[in-house]
Amino acid sequence: MSRHRIVRGMDYNDEYDGYDDVYGHSVDDDCVSPTDQQWLFDRTRGQHSMSAFINKNKNIQEEAEDNEDDDDEEDEVYQKSRRDSENFQMPELDDTAQAKLSSCVDEVRSVVGDAVSERRIVETSMRFDYDIQKILDEILNEETNKKDKGKRSEKFKLNTTPAAKTVTTSKPTPTKITLSTVKETRRGFDIASPKAPASPNLSGRNTPTEGGDEAGRNTNAIFKVSKDQAQRNIQQLYEQERSSQKSQIHMIVIGHVDAGKSTLMGHLLYDTGNVSQRLMHKHEQESKKLGKQSFMYAWVLDETGEERARGITMDVGQSRIETKTKIVTLLDAPGHKDFIPNMISGATQADVALLVVDATRGEFESGFELGGQTREHAILVRSLGVNQLGVVINKLDTVGWSKERFLEIVHKLKSFLKQAGFKESDVSFTPCSGLTGENLTKTAQEPGLKAWYDGPHLLDVIEHFKVPERAVDRPFRMSVTDIYKGTGSGFCISGRIETGALCVNDKVLVGASREQAQVKSLSIDDLTQTSAFAGDQISVTLGGVDMSNITVGCIICDPQMPIPVTTRFQCRIIVFNVKVPITMGYPVLLHHQSLIEPAVVCKLTASIHKSTGEVVKKKPRCLGQNSCALVELETSRAICIERYSDYKELGRVMLRVAGVTIAAGMVTKIR
């Protein structure tokens, strides 16, 4: 930058002070990458006045990168380093220096691998006069700094250590910004490195901002949000609003068709007083009229005419009960094979699961066999991130409360669930009867059961589920599960907030088209709220966006830190039992949150060893049963997706073909 300053009246002695430090990378001035070039003031290019240049570049659309807590950090760094390497030309040196340099680069490469751009290595080596030890120190230090920063950024709102504070609150002093590579590549926090001068945080690119121009620096995000939204302290708000309330948990009820899931839940709701006597009586009368009296409890959750007429659940039913310490959202999943897509969209919202199995002779076996839903559901919820499971052995009254039957089923399920990846300590077994209501909310009364069972009743089991940690302080993400016309103007969407928080009047981005919308009102369970946090099941009235632009499954996100939108990404999949091996070009249905989208397996990158994670074979020809692999998927339409390492909830995918789940995966890379 030194040459951008007015030379007239310059104190040359001052200039030469820094001459030696800068010497090593003066070469950089000659090889600025073309992308950077356009942001540089250069008199020789005919930009004669600095002010004209600044004016012209005032409205630069910055890339959506935010130095302070940038979750796309790694990607950006990768992008940048790639840009660097592509545009980088080797500095011109004499032969000996060239030889030294190349041996030096090789040496460094062998240690750090490909993660560091060539440009950086070359520059660092020149700076340290080809002293390998120093160069490595420098480069590796930087890497760890970056990682440190990554961790820090996650919790930076909580973090009030003086070091972090100085950075986040430091006033940008009008220091001279030297265009040196050191600062250019070292982005964000430089806390640990003592050499770093106390310069203001530079954005990744070398925009020559003036020291005092503070506003210019905060426009990193593409979309403007209100000051209130940008500066909110979510953690504080969360504690303020929620510390007095009961903790929330979402529980999905799964199991084979006709295992009695809806009846069990209906009865539970009735027993906990969430269904009025009058309504229950009505259901009883109506179901009696149809000759299906046993369905009276199921009707609490199966509300559509079709569901009642056929006597099966088709879509996920939602309800809510309060226990002593928890508010539990019940998600009643359909058990029928054809409605697994609905069940998946329900399960993505769940924290814990209740697996209902039918104890009747023959029924349990048919549900548990290959192709039965007991198996598929259990595997599905496990791969969707549910790790606490309560198993309910239902309809024990039909086998006379036989202890042997109970133990037989427990034994069979235990070994299977262990295989599926559930920890033994996270699985509990409860005998009960959904229809008679035995052992639901009160301890066993039936003498047949009382004789051998003295464990907890169902409500107790639910009570003892651990509440998972909510990522309240991450950027806001929510997946849409439903769109409907609300009362009044606008329309409503509902879904679960995966991470972050949302307040009324916030601006949000909708889906892959990244349309901006404003939150008009928020409600949780028909109660209007001003703010909602990760883990809440909310419905939002949106303004400023057309209803037809939102589809079920799209993600709503924070405008400052938008979710990546892509059509192609890499993921690590575990292949289940497949009849046909997965080959290149294999069409699948991709399930991501509530989204169902056709996709194509376009590249089989490597097959991986299941437990060690080592690459067994690069570019395998096909993937057979029970294998594990890295594959690339391509969708026809752009979708919003996150890497598993960034957002667990939004980085999980399911692949299904012809009504069978063939694989579960985690997103590792987004193109």
Add this chain to the structure above:
Amino acid sequence: MKLLGKYVDKGMQGNVTLVPEEPEDMWHAYNLIAEGDSVRSTTIRKVQNETATGSSTSSRVRTTLTIAVESIDFDTQACVLRLKGRNIEENQYVKMGAYHTLDLELNRKFELRKPEWDTIALERIDMACDPTQSADVAAVVMQEGLAHVCLITASMTLVRSKIEVSIPRKRKGNVQQHEKGLAKFYEQVMQSILRHVNFDVVKCVLIASPGFVRDQFYDYMFQQAVKMDYKVLLENKSRFMLVHASSGFKHSLKEVLQDPAVIAKMSDTKALGEVKALETFYMMLQCEPTKAFYGKKHVLRAAEAQAIETLLISDNLFR
């Protein structure tokens, strides 16, 4: 397709005159014509005339041209075939070597000359001209909120319309919206069937869906047909067939075509045989992975070793 004349000599050189009659024939024509062939057909060309004084007028003239095909362009959904190439037969309007793009039209004959006819091309002509094979089936693959109305012909599947409606989920005390959304969706699908399915040609309409969507839709459609007096639907009620499919996306059509009930009802379409062949391939890949290979390199290697028993090749690559 109608075959008007065929002159192929012993050296397999010669020409064939054909008249495409249906959109599907364009597909056959597309597969017949390769780069380097010459095609003769009537076409419209803009001709510029310069008078003695130097002013120029342009007019559109219908003329017969013969071009050496250089590039072929086919829109599968609209069934339009465009051939671009140089003129090789001079006439009063068009000079030798001038570029022209021929649009093949329905019911206009064209003459195709190939430097060498192979058996596959000749077989295709026979097949295209066989009237018994033109069996049309319409299929509606649907799930709640998504439907594809397709026409299945002997050699291709045309998506006629895609319907995407977001249907509100059931929620506590708010079932009406769900049912209203569903009714709206069914109405759209029904209208699309009325618009796109020509019951004079279509022998059978398959309605495929997961769950009970197909039954619900079927009931809705005929209730509405009675109410609104849609005679076409009522008269052809027997042609509707309900089949299971795993989803409403296009590729679940594959499952529909594999359904034994459908196979029995449909005359042998080409897709059916191909699906079967592909299935055997996958089976082999699963059971004996050393016997099944795919991909250009692997197949070439296998061909070198003369180890290929059955070779599956995509139309695209073959061309």
